[in-house]
Amino acid sequence: MDSPLQSLPLFTVGPAPIMASVVVTWAIMAVLVLGAAMLTRRLSQVPSKAQAVAELLVATVDSQIRNVTGAAPAPYRALIGTLFLFILIANWSSLIPGVTPPTATMETPAALAAIVFLSIIFFGIRGGGLGGFLRGFARPNPVMIPLNMLESITRSFSMFVRLFGNVMSGVFVIAIVGSLAALLVPIPLMVLDLLTGAVQAYIFAVLSMVFITSAVEKGRPQPKKES
Amino acid sequence: MDYIPLISIFCAAFAVSFGALGPALAEGRAVAAAMEAIARQPEAANTISRTLFVGLAMIETTAIYCLVIALLLLFANPMMP
Numbered sequence A: 001m002d003s004p005l006q007s008l009p010l011f012t013v014g015p016a017p018i019m020a021s022v023v024v025t026w027a028i029m030a031v032l033v034l035g036a037a038m039l040t041r042r043l044s045q046v047p048s049k050a051q052a053v054a055e056l057l058v059a060t061v062d063s064q065i066r067n068v069t070g071a072a073p074a075p076y077r078a079l080i081g082t083l084f085l086f087i088l089i090a091n092w093s094s095l096i097p098g099v100t101p102p103t104a105t106m107e108t109p110a111a112l113a114a115i116v117f118l119s120i121i122f123f124g125i126r127g128g129g130l131g132g133f134l135r136g137f138a139r140p141n142p143v144m145i146p147l148n149m150l151e152s153i154t155r156s157f158s159m160f161v162r163l164f165g166n167v168m169s170g171v172f173v174i175a176i177v178g179s180l181a182a183l184l185v186p187i188p189l190m191v192l193d194l195l196t197g198a199v200q201a202y203i204f205a206v207l208s209m210v211f212i213t214s215a216v217e218k219g220r221p222q223p224k225k226e227s
Numbered sequence B: 001m002d003y004i005p006l007i008s009i010f011c012a013a014f015a016v017s018f019g020a021l022g023p024a025l026a027e028g029r030a031v032a033a034a035m036e037a038i039a040r041q042p043e044a045a046n047t048i049s050r051t052l053f054v055g056l057a058m059i060e061t062t063a064i065y066c067l068v069i070a071l072l073l074l075f076a077n078p079m080m081p
Helices: A020-041 A048-068 A074-095 A107-138 A141-181 A187-219 B004-040 B041-076
Strands: A009-013 A018-020
Touching: A009 A020, A018 A020, A020 A048, A020 A074, A020 A107, A048 A074, A048 A187, A048 B004, A048 B041, A074 A107, A074 A141, A074 A187, A107 A141, A141 A187, A141 B041, B004 B041
Parallel strands: none
Antiparallel strands: A009 A018
16 A cells, blocks of 8 residues: 555656646646636626625635634735635545545645745734744743744644644545445545545634734734733 | 564554544543533534634644554654665
8 A cells, every 4th residue: 555655756847756746736726716717807796606605705714814813804815715725625626536635645734834834924023023023932921932932833833734634544544445345335434524624624724813813913012911 | 573563563553542542532521511612602602613623623633643653653664674
């Protein structure tokens, strides 16, 4: 059985080996970009069915962001919404026969977690300035500086391992069960996989929102405690 | 005798079994508490279930860590020649 921890190159372009997950990722990106372009090309005051669905999606993402941060969702909508949609479609792409979801290989979740790690720094600096962001590490007191720095790395790492582990274990279990009894037996597991994929996409988006918010909040000047 | 594969497989099973035990108990307690909270305050169900999902993901991560360690032992064992 193939190791789930390493991915094999599908073909090579010049010196660069191209993995199957890269091809699937580009296909998902094309679907997302083309879908968004076609949906937003003809926007009207009285929405068509497709536009109503898109508006519902955006409104849901907005309300979730507002619930988590308590602030206006506009600066975070693009990042969080894209993360959610990409991970959701990537997780559900296992429904297409022969396609391994790119989130089930190590590279894609690692890249997504790296994006979140960098955007935490970006939004933290934009929220409180460089000084405020750095001072946020010294909260609640300077003894915590090493722990806070360690935490900022480990929480991104745990997002990576969580997404990778969940999706990969689902794919792995389906492969094992499919090799034992291929007909109809893996279907309940695939349904469970759909649920897990949706929950993991939601959790990835919410957690990145929570971490960005905490970085922004820590950067703000703290109000004096009254007591 | 080459005993490293034997020990690796045994330890992988050990890691997964005990790594599943703790998070299962913890998730059970978390869900039970959330159920109780929703029964008391049905109007706060949205907030509670969102917090529950995030918390469950946090708890589940420990089990996933154990799974990854088990897979490392089985497929990418550094001790294996």
